[in-house]
Amino acid sequence: xxxxxxxxxxxxxxxxxxxxxxxxxxxxxxxxxxxxxxxxxxxxxxxxxxxxxxxxxxxxxxxxxxxxxxxxxxxxxxxxxxxxxxxxxxxxxxxxxxxxxxxxxxxxxxxxxxxxxxxxxxxxxxxxxxxxxxxxxxxxxxxxxxxxxxxxxxxxxxxxxxxxxxxxxxxxxxxxxxxxxxxxxxxxxxxxxxxxxxxxxxxxxxxxxxxxxxxxxxxxxxxxxxxxxxxxxxxxxxxxxxxxxxxxxxxxxxxxxxxxxxxxxxxxxxxxxxxxxxxxxxxxxxxxxxxxxxxxxxxxxxxxxxxxxxxxxxxxxxxxxxxxxxxxxxxxxxxxxxxxxxxxxxxxxxxxxxxxxxxxxxxxxxxxxxxxxxxxxxxxxxxxxxxxxxxxxxxxxxxxxxxxxxxxxxxxxxxxxxxxxxxxxxxxxxxxxxxxxxxxxxxxxxxxxxxxxxxxxxxxxxxxxxxxxxxxxxxxxxxxxxxxxxxxxxxxxxxxxxxxxxxxxxxxxxxxxxxxxxxxxxxxxxxxxxxxxxxxxxxxxxxxxxxxxxxxxxxxxxxxxxxxxxxxxxxxxxxxx
Amino acid sequence: xxxxxxxxxxxxxxxxxxxxxxxxxxxxxxxxxxxxxxxxxxxxxxxxxxxxxxxxxxxxxxxxxxxxxxxxxxxxxxxxxxxxxxxxxxxxxxxxxxxxxxxxxxxxxxxxxxxxxxxxxxxxxxxxxxxxxxxxxxxxxxxxxxxxxxxxxxxxxxxxxxxxxxxxxxxxxxxxxxxxxxxxxxxxxxxxxxxxxxxxxxxxxxxxxxxxxxxxxxxxxxxxxxxxxxxxxxxxxxxxxxxxxxxxxxxxxxxxxxxxxxxxxxxxxxxxxxx
Numbered sequence: 001x002x003x004x005x006x007x008x009x010x011x012x013x014x015x016x017x018x019x020x021x022x023x024x025x026x027x028x029x030x031x032x033x034x035x036x037x038x039x040x041x042x043x044x045x046x047x048x049x050x051x052x053x054x055x056x057x058x059x060x061x062x063x064x065x066x067x068x069x070x071x072x073x074x075x076x077x078x079x080x081x082x083x084x085x086x087x088x089x090x091x092x093x094x095x096x097x098x099x100x101x102x103x104x105x106x107x108x109x110x111x112x113x114x115x116x117x118x119x120x121x122x123x124x125x126x127x128x129x130x131x132x133x134x135x136x137x138x139x140x141x142x143x144x145x146x147x148x149x150x151x152x153x154x155x156x157x158x159x160x161x162x163x164x165x166x167x168x169x170x171x172x173x174x175x176x177x178x179x180x181x182x183x184x185x186x187x188x189x190x191x192x193x194x195x196x197x198x199x200x201x202x203x204x205x206x207x208x209x210x211x212x213x214x215x216x217x218x219x220x221x222x223x224x225x226x227x228x229x230x231x232x233x234x235x236x237x238x239x240x241x242x243x244x245x246x247x248x249x250x251x252x253x254x255x256x257x258x259x260x261x262x263x264x265x266x267x268x269x270x271x272x273x274x275x276x277x278x279x280x281x282x283x284x285x286x287x288x289x290x291x292x293x294x295x296x297x298x299x300x301x302x303x304x305x306x307x308x309x310x311x312x313x314x315x316x317x318x319x320x321x322x323x324x325x326x327x328x329x330x331x332x333x334x335x336x337x338x339x340x341x342x343x344x345x346x347x348x349x350x351x352x353x354x355x356x357x358x359x360x361x362x363x364x365x366x367x368x369x370x371x372x373x374x375x376x377x378x379x380x381x382x383x384x385x386x387x388x389x390x391x392x393x394x395x396x397x398x399x400x401x402x403x404x405x406x407x408x409x410x411x412x413x414x415x416x417x418x419x420x421x422x423x424x425x426x427x428x429x430x431x432x433x434x435x436x437x438x439x440x441x442x443x444x445x446x447x448x449x450x451x452x453x454x455x456x457x458x459x460x461x462x463x464x465x466x467x468x469x470x471x472x473x474x475x476x477x478x479x480x481x482x483x484x485x486x487x488x489x490x491x492x493x494x495x496x497x498x499x500x501x502x503x504x505x506x507x508x509x510x511x512x513x514x515x516x517x518x519x520x521x522x523x524x525x526x527x528x529x530x531x532x533x534x535x536x537x538x539x540x541x542x543x544x545x546x547x548x549x550x551x552x553x554x555x556x557x558x559x560x561x562x563x564x565x566x567x568x569x570x571x572x573x574x575x576x577x
Numbered sequence: 578x579x580x581x582x583x584x585x586x587x588x589x590x591x592x593x594x595x596x597x598x599x600x601x602x603x604x605x606x607x608x609x610x611x612x613x614x615x616x617x618x619x620x621x622x623x624x625x626x627x628x629x630x631x632x633x634x635x636x637x638x639x640x641x642x643x644x645x646x647x648x649x650x651x652x653x654x655x656x657x658x659x660x661x662x663x664x665x666x667x668x669x670x671x672x673x674x675x676x677x678x679x680x681x682x683x684x685x686x687x688x689x690x691x692x693x694x695x696x697x698x699x700x701x702x703x704x705x706x707x708x709x710x711x712x713x714x715x716x717x718x719x720x721x722x723x724x725x726x727x728x729x730x731x732x733x734x735x736x737x738x739x740x741x742x743x744x745x746x747x748x749x750x751x752x753x754x755x756x757x758x759x760x761x762x763x764x765x766x767x768x769x770x771x772x773x774x775x776x777x778x779x780x781x782x783x784x785x786x787x788x789x790x791x792x793x794x795x796x797x798x799x800x801x802x803x804x805x806x807x808x809x810x811x812x813x814x815x816x817x818x819x820x821x822x823x824x825x826x827x828x829x830x831x832x833x834x835x836x837x838x839x840x841x842x843x844x845x846x847x848x849x850x851x852x
């Protein structure tokens with residue numbers, strides 16, 4: 001019987017008491033396997049749906065398909081699963097930032113189905129973000145099932161994301177780097193190990209079930225000094241495309257949100273417009289890996305104008321699909337737009353300097369992909385490692401680094417937050433673990449407030465007040481109404497200084513006359529970081545906490561800092577072991 | 578800081594009754610009342626190790642323009658002040674997250690399903706999840722407003738029953754109302770229950786505060802429930818059984834709720850006794 005009681009608390013097992021990292025490694029592997037299966041399931045479903053719907057795309061009403069898929073996806077997500085729609089990755093970051101990685105169980109499969117409907121029907125979106133949120137939710141719910149602690153849960157959320165990306169791209173390093181750089185935003189050894197194990201497990205599952213294939217074939221490129229120099233220009237082009245891409249999605253999203261129509265109708269209209277666009281530019285439909293392959297292999301035949309138009313078309317199609325309420329992510333569209341941007345740039349160079357022997361246009365397409373991904377996600381390492389792994393070659397590493405670094409820098413200058421974080425920043429401060437905001441969010445006002453301070457009334461005479469505070473170490477005292485107990489203001493030692501040497505005033509001055517009637521106060525609902533900001537601005541060492549006109553207690557900066565230090569020690573203890 | 582009760586307001590006659598009950602509870606137990614008037618048909622509550630999404634039934638969104646006025650009127654009539662919660666966190670655009678730093682929560686027996694099923698003692702799945710995950714006890718008001726004049730604790734001797742008894746004693750002392758204990762003697766001997774109370778250190782308090790301890794050695798639980806006063810606040814603890822176990826073996830909670838029209842205060846397995 002005791003076995004059944006303890007099986008859900010592996011932290012108490014003898015094996016894991018020796019080293020808690022072992023527990024994370026084993027659970028990381030389990031989460032990686034589950035995320036890998038989720039990725040393969042979505043991949044296979046998408047392939048089947050695309051194949052099934054392919055004959056209908058050439059019929060005149062084929063443009064309705066993406067609209068139908070987006071509408072079904074919206075109905076499924078909002079009416080059946082009752083989830084709020086979203087790209088997926090911001091929700092994962094938000095849950096880590098605010099709720100210690102807690103994610104709902106339904107999230108572990110809902111986005112897989114909804115994104116399959118959106119993308120499979122021709123919507124312009126990627127399947128990566130849905131598998132990331134599914135993997136992360138699997139990690140979170142496994143942690144919940146086994147009653148793991150907050151830190152372990154966050155690590156497993158990272159493992160889920162890593163396993164999913166590794167499996168979908170067959171790229172373990174990219175999965176690991178994505179998880180550490182974008183999801184967890186920290187590079188501690190304690191997390192790298194389970195995340196790495198999850199990446200390996202996810203990749204292996206993908207290889208067992210789908211074979212060891214890389215998404216884009218490997219090519220040899222001869223890259224010269226001129227090509228590397230030209231990459232500086234490509235970095236600027238991809239940065240501009242990245243900014244346009246992010247802003248277009250946000251713009252459409254905000255505009256569509258204001259339209260007074262049911263969510264599924266909005267999604268349907270957006271999908272139909274994408275389908276209509278796809279009639280003229282079929283490359284904008286679906287995840288779009290086929291034209292990317294053609295671009296890398298140098299077999300993408302349309303001319304410069306069409307490629308440029310396709311770049312813009314893909315941006316518009318993705319903005320319409322995701323902004324109108326379709327389900328999916330921006331990973332794949334980033335790769336498509338990046339490859340088209342690279343191709344456009346290469347063809348423009350060849351047009352301007354036809355006699356220069358530039359390297360193959362496929363190389364520029366690859367580098368463009370890394371540039372766009374780095375710019376949009378503001379995660380240069382993810383961009384670099386993903387392209388290196390999915391193409392299976394290191395020849396392009398130098399231009400990759402240059403383009404990714406410059407594109408990220410330019411984008412960061414124009415848009416201080418990455419695409420994923422822009423939405424979250426609008427909702428309030430991001431409280432990453434072990435950051436100021438994260439630590440302060442973990443402190444409760446209840447434990448910080450000092451309720452045992454001396455309270456005085458407005459009718460109290462100065463003599464009585466001096467008598468009352470004779471042995472008190474504090475400088476400020478709350479003044480309350482004698483009858484109602486309402487908070488009236490504060491009296492400090494500075495306020496009574498002018499009267500201290502005039503003892504004749506001791507029995508003539510009531511506290512109500514000399515107190516500060518408009519002190520800066522805090523409310524129990526205020527954020528601690530906000531309260532501290534207020535104290536900093538006014539050079540206060542303590543602030544009264546007032547609720548519904550009643551004084552609750554004093555909040556001293558010294559107490560906050562002491563608890564901050566203790567919380568920081570608690571949060572970083574595992575990093576030292 | 579003052580203890581608070583969270584109430585999710587439903588702008589319907591049934592919702593009025595439950596709010597009246599919450600107001601009465603707050604006045605008796607000396608709590609502050611926090612009311613959330615839903616703007617969306619769902620909300621999240623992030624507990625220590627679980628996140629519960631409450632999908633409200635559509636009646637919670639009835640006449641949103643009069644909801645605040647109606648709720649304020651009911652609270653005002655009870656001579657109480659209420660804080661109206663406005664969620665700050667939105668994990669998704671139409672999905673607010675409510676804070677969990679409350680000491681009690683008032684919740685009808687079903688929050689996501691049709692309220693007509695309540696008459697059959699049905700406890701909604703979301704209410705079960707809230708009870709299982711929350712650190713605070715959940716007040717399940719009767720279908721119609723009903724004042725209570727005593728506290729009845731169901732005591733089965735286990736850890737959850739001890740927590741319920743502790744809470745019952747606290748409420749009885751705060752409200753200055755008599756407390757009765759009800760025990761359905763099952764496999765254990767009569768003395769086992771007394772020993773459990775002794776082990777928990779509550780024996781002195783039980784001796785001083787309990788009006789009567791009803792120990793039923795004969796008959797079924799359903800038959801013996803008749804002895805529970807109709808105007809008592811019924812307090813009991815629950816383990817939070819797995820749903821499968823509930824399907825196959827039934828739930829004592831549901832049996833009690835089906836038989837008694839009283840107000841219930843249910844203590845879940847995560848409740849921290851802060852009495």
